[in-house]
Amino acid sequence: MWSYKRLLLYILMIINLLLVSWEYCEASYQEYGQLSLSVKESEYLQDTIVHQFDNSALLEYNLKINEGDIIGCFKLNAYYSQNYDEIFFNLARGYVVYQNDYFSFELGKNRVMNGVGYAWNPSDIINLKKSPLYREEEKRIDEGVYYTSLSYYGFLNDLAYEVRGIILPEEDSLKSSGVFSTKISWQSLEASFLTGLKKDEPPVYAGSGRFSLNRLPLTIYGEFRNYEMKDDWKYLLGLQYNPSSTVFGGNLQTQIEYFRNENSYRHRVAEYGEYFPGETPVLGELYKNYAYAGLTYYSLDLITSFGMIKNLDEDGSGIINYLLTYPLTNESTISLGGYVPFGRDASEFPYLINKEYEIYITLSVSFGD
Amino acid sequence: MTRKKSVLCLLMIFSLWNLPVVTRGKTSNITSLVKHIDSIMMEDNAQYKLRMTVTRGKKNTEYELTLWTKGRNFVGRTEKPVAQKGQVFLLSNNNCWIYYPSINKTIKTSQNQRLLGGDFSFADLATINLLEDYDPSFLDLSVDEITNLAFADEQLIQMAQKGKILQCLAKEGRMVPYPKVNVFLDQSGNPVRFDFFTISGHLLGVLLYEDYGELRGKVKPLTMIMRTSLNTENYTTVTYQSAKYDLSIPPIYFTETYMRNLSIGR
Numbered sequence: 001m002w003s004y005k006r007l008l009l010y011i012l013m014i015i016n017l018l019l020v021s022w023e024y025c026e027a028s029y030q031e032y033g034q035l036s037l038s039v040k041e042s043e044y045l046q047d048t049i050v051h052q053f054d055n056s057a058l059l060e061y062n063l064k065i066n067e068g069d070i071i072g073c074f075k076l077n078a079y080y081s082q083n084y085d086e087i088f089f090n091l092a093r094g095y096v097v098y099q100n101d102y103f104s105f106e107l108g109k110n111r112v113m114n115g116v117g118y119a120w121n122p123s124d125i126i127n128l129k130k131s132p133l134y135r136e137e138e139k140r141i142d143e144g145v146y147y148t149s150l151s152y153y154g155f156l157n158d159l160a161y162e163v164r165g166i167i168l169p170e171e172d173s174l175k176s177s178g179v180f181s182t183k184i185s186w187q188s189l190e191a192s193f194l195t196g197l198k199k200d201e202p203p204v205y206a207g208s209g210r211f212s213l214n215r216l217p218l219t220i221y222g223e224f225r226n227y228e229m230k231d232d233w234k235y236l237l238g239l240q241y242n243p244s245s246t247v248f249g250g251n252l253q254t255q256i257e258y259f260r261n262e263n264s265y266r267h268r269v270a271e272y273g274e275y276f277p278g279e280t281p282v283l284g285e286l287y288k289n290y291a292y293a294g295l296t297y298y299s300l301d302l303i304t305s306f307g308m309i310k311n312l313d314e315d316g317s318g319i320i321n322y323l324l325t326y327p328l329t330n331e332s333t334i335s336l337g338g339y340v341p342f343g344r345d346a347s348e349f350p351y352l353i354n355k356e357y358e359i360y361i362t363l364s365v366s367f368g369d
Numbered sequence: 370m371t372r373k374k375s376v377l378c379l380l381m382i383f384s385l386w387n388l389p390v391v392t393r394g395k396t397s398n399i400t401s402l403v404k405h406i407d408s409i410m411m412e413d414n415a416q417y418k419l420r421m422t423v424t425r426g427k428k429n430t431e432y433e434l435t436l437w438t439k440g441r442n443f444v445g446r447t448e449k450p451v452a453q454k455g456q457v458f459l460l461s462n463n464n465c466w467i468y469y470p471s472i473n474k475t476i477k478t479s480q481n482q483r484l485l486g487g488d489f490s491f492a493d494l495a496t497i498n499l500l501e502d503y504d505p506s507f508l509d510l511s512v513d514e515i516t517n518l519a520f521a522d523e524q525l526i527q528m529a530q531k532g533k534i535l536q537c538l539a540k541e542g543r544m545v546p547y548p549k550v551n552v553f554l555d556q557s558g559n560p561v562r563f564d565f566f567t568i569s570g571h572l573l574g575v576l577l578y579e580d581y582g583e584l585r586g587k588v589k590p591l592t593m594i595m596r597t598s599l600n601t602e603n604y605t606t607v608t609y610q611s612a613k614y615d616l617s618i619p620p621i622y623f624t625e626t627y628m629r630n631l632s633i634g635r
Contacts, residue, residue: 034451069634071633071634099635102621110473111472115474153624153627155620160620160621160624160625185624188462188464212479215544217479242478242482249597249603250486251483299486300428300486301425330430330450331450331451331452333452366450366452368451369449
C-alpha cells in the first residue's frame with residue numbers, strides 16, 4: 001500500500017509536469033532545492049567503539065507548479081549515509097492544492113501540523129510519532145502523511161475561523177482515520193479544537209491556544225490531548241518572550257515549556273514495547289513530567305539555537321541540543337550542531353543510546369529560483 | 370477717549386475674529402500634511418513587489434518579497450533567496466506571526482522584532498499612522514541642532530531650511546512602536562526623513578525616503594533606507610519593483626490560518 005500510495009503521487013507529479021509542458025498551458029513552474037554535506041562525529045560509551053564518523057549527503061529537490069488557483073508542490077529527497085552505505089530515495093512531499101478565498105482542497109502527502117509548542121505538540125493527533133531523534137535514517141528524512149483535506153475560511157465579525165476536515169487513508173480501511181478541526185483567531189488570541197475519529201477506537205480530542213500580551217512581548221500558550229473514556233491526558237504549558245533589543249542587532253526569542261504525560265508507561269521501556277512492538281519511544285512517552293528551555297537568536301551574521309529538555313521525574317535525564325549557522329553567501333550556509341544527552345538513562349532518546357555526544361558540521365548550498 | 374476705546378474694542382474683536390481662523394488654518398495645514406505623509410507611507414489594499422538589501426559592512430544580503438497591505442495590516446512572502454522561499458510574515462491588529470514552510474508551522478513574534486535580520490521591524494512597514502496615533506506640531510531646529518543629528522549632511526541642512534519639520538508625539542494611551550517621530554519634509558511637502566525616538570528621547574532609527582518617482586501612476590519614494598545603528602556601514606535598503614493599487618484583497622489574507630496558503634501561491 002505504501003508503494004501504491006507513492007506510485008499514485010509520482011503519477012500525480014508526472015501529470016502535473018505533462019500539463020505544464022502542454023503547448024496551451026499557461027502554468028508556471030519553479031525548481032529549487034538544497035544540497036547539504038555533513039560530517040558527523042559521535043563518541044560512544046562502549047570500549048569497543050569509542051568514536052565513529054559518518055559522512056552524509058542530502059539532496060532536496062523541490063518542484064512547484066502554479067496554474068491559477070491550482071498549485072502542485074513536490075519535494076524529492078536523496079540521502080546518502082556512509083555508515084549505512086546506502087542511498088535512500090524519498091518523496092518527502094507531493095500534494096496538489098486548489099484554493100480560493102473561501103476554500104482549500106488538498107490531496108497528497110505533506111506535513112499537516114497542529115500545535116503551538118516547540119518541544120512537544122500533544123494536540124498534533126495526526127503525527128503521533130514524530131521526533132528529530134529517530135534511530136532509523138529513513139524515518140529521519142521522511143516528512144508528513146498521506147491525506148486529503150477540505151478547509152473553509154470565514155469571518156464572524158472580527159473573528160476569523162477555519163473549519164477543516166481531513167481524511168488519512170490506510171491500506172486497511174478500518175485503520176483509516178479522520179480529523180475534524182476548527183481554528184479561530186481573534187485579536188491576540190488563537191485557539192484550535194480537533195476531534196480524531198477511527199473505527200473501533202474512542203475519539204481523541206485535542207486543542208491548543210495562544211495568547212499574546214499587548215504591553216509586554218510575552219506569549220502564553222498551551223495544548224492538550226485526551227482520549228474519550230481514558231485517563232490519558234497529555235498537556236503542555238508554555239511561555240515565550242520576544243524582547244526588542246537594540247544591543248544585539250538581531251532577534252532574540254526564548255521559551256520555557258512544561259509537558260505532562262499522564263499515560264507514561266510507568267517509566268518502563270519494556271512496557272512500551274508491549275504496546276508498540278518494534279517501535280522506540282520518543283521524547284515524553286516514558287515519563288510524566290518534562291521541562292524545556294529554548295533560546296534562538298537570529299541575525300544576518302549568525303543564527304543560534306539552544307535547547308534543553310529534561311525529565312523532572314526520578315530519572316532526571318535530559319538532552320541538550322545546539323545549532324550555530326553562519327551564512328557564507330546569499331545561498332550557502334555552514335552549520336555546527338550537536339546533541340549531548342545527560343542524566344542516568346537515555347532510553348527515551350533512542351538515537352543517542354550509548355552515545356556520549358554527537359557533533360556535526362553541515363555545508364548547505366541552495367540552488368534554483 | 371470714547372473713540373480710543375471704540376478703536377481698541379474693534380481691534381480686540383478683529384483679533385479674536387481672526388485668531389480661530391489662523392489656528393484653524395494652521396491645524397488644517399498640519400492635518401493635510403500628515404494625511405499626505407500617511408498616504409505616501411503605505412497604500413490601502415495594495416500589492417507590492419520589492420527588493421530588500423541588508424548591508425553589514427561589505428556584505429550584502431538580498432531578499433525579494435511580495436507584500437499585501439490592507440489598512441494597517443500587512444502580509445509578506447519571501448520569494449528569494451531560495452533557502453527562505455515561502456516564508457510568510459503577517460502583521461494583523463498589532464499581532465505578528467512568521468510561517469515556516471519547512472515545518473508547516475507558524476511562530477508568534479512581536480512587532481518590534483526585525484524582519485529577516487535587517488533593520489526594518491514589522492511595525493516600520495505598515496503600522497505607523499501619524500494621523501490616528503500622533504499629535505503633530507511644527508518643530509524649529511537651528512542649523513547646529515540639525516548638524517548634530519545622526520547621519521546629517523549638507524543636503525539635510527539645506528532641505529530642513531527650505532522645508533518643514535514635524536514633531537509627532539504619540540497620543541495618550543496609544544500603543545505605538547515609537548513614542549516620538551520627527552518628520553523632515555522637502556519643499557513640496559514630501560517626507561524625506563523620519564527620526565524615531567523612545568519616550569526619553571533616545572534615537573531608535575532613521576528612515577530615509579529617496580528617489581521620488583512614479584510607481585504605477587502614483588508619486589512614491591522608490592527607495593527607503595532604514596538605519597538602526599550609528600555604524601554607517603550597517604543599513605537596510607528597500608526598493609520597490611512594482612505595485613498594484615485599489616485591489617480588493619480578501620480579509621482572510623491577513624489571518625494566521627491562511628498563511629500556509631499564501632506560502633505556496635495567490
